[in-house]
Amino acid sequence: MEITATEQLATLGHPQRLSVFRMLMRRFPDTVPAGELASGLGIKPNTLSNYLNALRHAGLVRQDRSGTSLLYSIEMKNVQHMLDYLLNDCCRGRPEICLPSDKTSDRPAGRKYNVLFLCVGNSARSIFAESILRTLADERFTAYSAGTHPSSGLSPIAVKVLKDKGHDVSTLRSKHMSEFAAPDAPEMDFVFTVCNQAANEDCPAWDGQPISGHWGVVDPVKATGTKAEKSLAFQNAYGALRRRIEAFAALPVESLDRIALQSAVDDIARTPDEDTL
Template sequence: MIEQITDQLAILGHPQRISVFRMLMRRFPDTVPAGELATELGIKASTLSNYLNALQRSGLVTQERVGTSLLYSIEMKNVQHMLEFLLNDCCRGRPDICMPSTQGTRKMTDRKFNVLFLCVGNSARSIFAESLLRTLGGDRFSVYSAGTQPTSKLNPFAVQVLNDKGHDTSGLRSKHMSEFATDDAPEMDFVFTVCNQAANEECPAWEGQPISGHWGMVDPVKTTGTEAEQSLAFQNAYGALKRRIEAFTSLPVESLDRIALQTAVDDIGRTHVEDTK
């Protein structure tokens, strides 16, 4: 047991290996293509392969092959065992010694929570999520959305869906995520990415300590075909996000601690959501 833990800690002691580990932790519970990891982290494919092999040997990362692609994800049970050993053995079962802020056990306060939805273009999926949570969450949340490569305007199909569903679209706009990284920007309590890793989109990772989740969605903007087929893709994306937002708003956010909330958010992202017209 101790030998395995020390091996894991030694592997994470390398600055680039831990950057790979951190990226996969941010994307948990999803699997991430090796090519996407290499691109986002700026690591050569051959070098990344060595890092991933080491993380696999340590038991912290698992690999699966889908077609010709190699996909990687965190082996969470082994990560939990490693952290449990550090807290129970090294910290003598008192996380308050090693984590004075006790972020892992503190409950969220009874206040309005800041939520940010991120995708690439910020023209449809994250706009849907922003509008849905603003409607379904009532006064509990202050809601924002942004993208890594925002478009100049919202997608007209997305705007039509929102209008048809009775949402107010007058204040919506496409914007860059850098707007929420300034010193005077609101501090986020929750950050959700809604881009689709299966399409190898560059899904942004958020620094800091918000509770984060990945609720990957196929980009309806990329749908081709007739106008009716394109419209249906936007309807389905809206419906699928609505189910996830409904699950999120049903959580007793005010009474759960960070660990319980993170687990619930991960479960929502892991649950298969059927298309909803």
């Protein structure tokens, strides 16, 4: 049975079904366990199941099984068809009035791009990402990091990893993301979440409509075991982020339009986390 765009839009007309859809969009291309969705949104599991079934019936969400766990993700092809309907039918194919303006075309040649990395504590993963991008491509990007609920300071193990790898840590500090939503804050071109919890939260709508991406990495701060095992967790997180940021820094950002950039960012999110540098 073919599902129409009007049926899909009607399904999204329910506020809580829309909240489930929005969280899965923020986590795309990840698959998310049902329990994490319920916890992140504060929805009872049986109620969430009804919402997910409605979204699946509308073709907006897919379900996969891993062992005994049910995982959910966006059915992006169908979502794009729905958006095409809005653009071509409702907007009569006039992207200049229906789509966000493509800020990439307005950027002066040679301008540096502002990139913000977000996690919860801003003590390890986002600090890693900020430092790596600054080291790899400081001539093209200005890197920042922040936390949705920042800790009181940086992880000492994270700082040691960065020092051992030759990064300058003198300017690093833990800070709240509200610093970058202030009127005088720099306008971001890219915003990346590097942990699932930050991606699950409803972050502010950033000025300038930046390209966004979710590059979730396991939190090394929560690692348990011996000192060597904890150190390995930080090395793994650093290595996973470095591979993603190397791929990002290699993109010809200046020559790509918004759609191509978003697609490239989503592809980078699929980079495996295995092995360390």
